[in-house]
Amino acid sequence: MNVYAKDKILENRDTIVEKWLEEIETFRMDDSLQNISDMMYANTNKEFVTNLFEAIEKGDADVDRPLGDFAERLIHLGWPLHYLTRGLQEFRKVTVETLSQLDSDYCQSLEFFQEIENWIDNMVNILVNQYSGSWENTVFLQKMALKELSAPLIPVFDNISVMPLIGTIDTERARQIMENLLDGVIEHRSQVVLIDITGVPVVDTMVAHHIIQASEAVRLVGAKCILVGIRPEIAQTIVNLGIDLGKFPTKSTLKKGIEAALELTQREIVEFDVHKGGETIADSNT
Known part of the structure; x- marks a missing residue:
């Protein structure tokens, strides 16, 4: 993400966070999230959006670390992958809508939209890879354990x-x-x-x-x-x-x-x- 787009997002952080928290609350009633308490859901949402902005602040060199660590914790807690991917999609929508309302030609340009799209796509790839790698490792370990226990003499x-x-x-x-x-x-x-x-x-x-x-x-x-x-x-x-x-x-x-x-x-x-x-x-x- 270029410096100008990054600065514009960080300048409007409070507005973006407020709108994003409202939007992500709309799929709170999904079946896969029903067993999560309201307090846990609210705290996780805040941690999620904090990590998003931390990733933006750190820039491309360290972009995967905040969200990667966050995603790994959610995997161990049993959160579904679509919570993260939908959260990113909502973040993209809210960011584009918020900044497009500014009196800035750049914020309404195709270049700006492309910057946001590329950044979100990169984040989605990072999270999907994190999930798939963790699940593959978990399944492998479980399979090995089952093999050891499945037919003992x-x-x-x-x-x-x-x-x-x-x-x-x-x-x-x-x-x-x-x-x-x-x-x-x-x-x-x-x-x-x-x-x-x-x-x-x-x-x-x-x-x-x-x-x-x-x-x-x-x-x-x-x-x-x-x-x-x-x-x-x-x-x-x-x-x-x-x-x-x-x-x-x-x-x-x-x-x-x-x-x-x-x-x-x-x-x-x-x-x-x-x-x-x-x-x-x-x-x-x-």
Whole structure:
């Protein structure tokens, strides 16, 4: 923005701010802003317009810093992007209308309008880039966290591990399950792996195919696989779809699966104190 346009805007700061605050109040009732208190909205508006004028005062060399920092805070607070873009559009309209009323040929010239347009477009680009960059980073971090938590292999006894599956299984997640499963079997030296599908809402042909692949992979690295958590409706779906799960054992509950795994590793649960009703795991050869 050239020096003359900048000076004219700063000279009429109070008038522009007053009109802008009135205009931005008109979209206060948007659904995305309903959860924001009146005080918070009013304070944010004042901070917004203060940052706009700070950006104008600083000039092109440091134009993105005030609004960039402000936008980043709003992102973390969950404010919508259109609050900022509409706020900038209102600022452009109010500035042009206010300065056009002055007795100045320049303020009514095409050059002046172009200066304002270019400055606002630059601000919009800065804010959109700030939002998109922050959201991309947030989504990436969330995706990585979900991957780490989506398919953990948990050792429950010596040589026995459990992989609880929760939610929908797609191709990408199936690949992650396979990697975690094989890495975990090697790391924990598992002889038996229980794949628990209690938390999987739907088992269709694709999901069953992924589970069969996982069990085959486990077998190839020298371990055995037991599928547990087969609810009645899931069992009926498997039968209706003609899915063959006969290559590896299945159990209805995790408890029954653990009992089967202990048997496969030549152990069993036995009572160690009849009076207290306690139980322990003992080697069946003793």
